Structure formats: structure tokens, C-alpha cells
Amino acid sequence: MADADGDGEFGVDRILADIHGLVAQNTGGEVADYIPELSKMDPTPFGIAVTTVGGAVHGIGDTQAPFTIQSTSKAFTYCMALEAIGRAKVLERVGVEPSGDPFNAIEFDPVTRRPYNPMVNAGAITVAGILRDVHGDAAFDEVLARLSAAAGRRLVLDEAVYRSEAATGHRNRAIGHLLVSVGALAEPMEPALDLYFRQCSISVTARDLATMAATIANMGDQPVTGREVFDIAAVRDTQAVMFTCGMYDYSGNWAYDVGVPAKSGVGGGIMGVVNRQLGIGTFSPRLDRKGNSVRGVESFRLLSAELGLHAFDLTNPGSAFVDSFFAGAGRS
């Protein structure tokens, strides 16, 4: 492939083009249909974008096609809750244990009587409750502003998807009632649910996801604008939960095969964080049975192998970073 970004860097663009070409042939999976508006999505767009912590953006395919962020928003709202009320108070309300069950399971941890983790709906709705407690009616504006700061552009709400989910989200309402019954969520629960439906309906692109992920990879500082968006301690905790719980009940396989903290959404997006190095965003709407984008998973698997991105891979330049850091320390 030619130099897509016109920046003279052929290596990564060539790898992205090869992976895109290969994975585009896979037409497996189905577009999500349990939110009526999502079932109308065009299943064909496919984009892969990468943003480095130095602020370089590379992409191939439909990297500017809009889709709703859905569950990928959960990583950011969790980060915001940690910042707002502190780790200890958040842990009192939401755990950090993988559930092994589907994202929309109507359940809580029977031992703690709290949601298992913030990446499943029960946990994310509780996190929305925390943000409502802190910000009141301004909570959605706060979320939108923060996600926009991470993307480096003003994001907007997809009204049609929001209305569709708000009108039909009975399962999430059932989760809300369960949370109220165990004291994890305060009454009235409707404002927390509304915030949750809205945060899921923010419109993004693969390029946005890559840059938002790069903001996390860059310890909370947006790599293009240079703005400090998230607190470094909250970013660390968020990545840990993404690593163990971010890919629905496929999280174990993902950690084993791909090895990067990630979060997917039923809108077809996946965001991956290569700590201190890269953010990766993919978009392709057809999902597998666990709710992850089929082409997204395949793209990440190939990218991780090709670039040596697995957290525990010897080829991961992260280890080179630590190596040089300690070597430098030794010399002084």
C-alpha cells in the first residue's frame, strides 16, 4: 500500500493495509439487534486506526465512519468515577473481579453483594450512579466533555440510538432494580440509567477510539493536543480492569492471545491500549456470539502478533523502555 498518511512512514501503514486486506474477507458474525436502531447499521464498514503516544495517527479503511461507542464508554466513566470519589469508595460499590458471564447478566457478586466489575452492565450502571451523585444533571455533559477531550474533537450524542435504547432497555432496567434492591444503587435509579444510555450512544470513529486509547496509553495526557485528560492513578486502575474484564466473557482468551488492555462495544468498536506506546481502534459491526466485533478481534490478534504488542511478549518495546530506564539509573 502507498503511504496513506503521507508522512513517509511506510512500515506501519503496510502492516495495517495487509491486515485490513486479509481480515476484510471475513464476513462472519451478525450486527447487534437487541437495540432496534443498531440493527439498521450497515454491516460492511471496516477500519483500523493506530495513534502513538507521540501523536502520530495511522489508519486504513473506514476509520472516519461513525458508530456508537456503547460499552467502550465504560472504561472512561470508570476512570472518571475513580477520580471523582477515589479508589476506596468506588471499590465499596463496584468490584474488580471478572464475572465470566454475559455483559448484560442480571446478577451481582453474591459474596460482596456488589456488581462484579465496571465493564459489565451492572457495574457500569452503578458507576453511572456515582457520576450522577457527583455531578447531578450535569453528569452527561461532564462525560461528553471528557470523552471529547480524549478524542481531541467535540463528540456528539447519536439521538436515534439513545432514544431506541432508552425505550427498549428493559434488561438494563431490570439490572437497575436489582442494584437498588441490594443497596448498590440509590433511588431513583432512572437518572443513572439515563446517563448510562446516553454515554453508550456517543458517536465515535475508529480514529477517535485509537486516540482515546492513546490518551490512556500516554498516562492520561492526550498525545495530539497535549492536554491532561485523566489522572495517572485512575488510568492505571482502569487498564487493569480492561485487561481482566474488558472483552466480555472472552476476556481470558483475549488476555492470552492478544495481551493488551481493551474494551469492546456492541456498536462494533474495539479500543486497545498498549501501555506507554499506542492506542488502537477498530470498527466493524458484525459481532461474534460473545458480542465482540469479528473483524476487530481478528485485526487485534494479527496486529499484536505482527508488532509484538502482547504485554508479556519479549518483543514488546515496553520492556525495552524499562530496560533503558534501569540502565540509565544504573549509570548515574
Ligand code: GLU
Ligand atoms: N448499551 C448497551 C447495553 O447496555 C451496551 C452493550 C455493550 O456494548 O456491551 O446493552
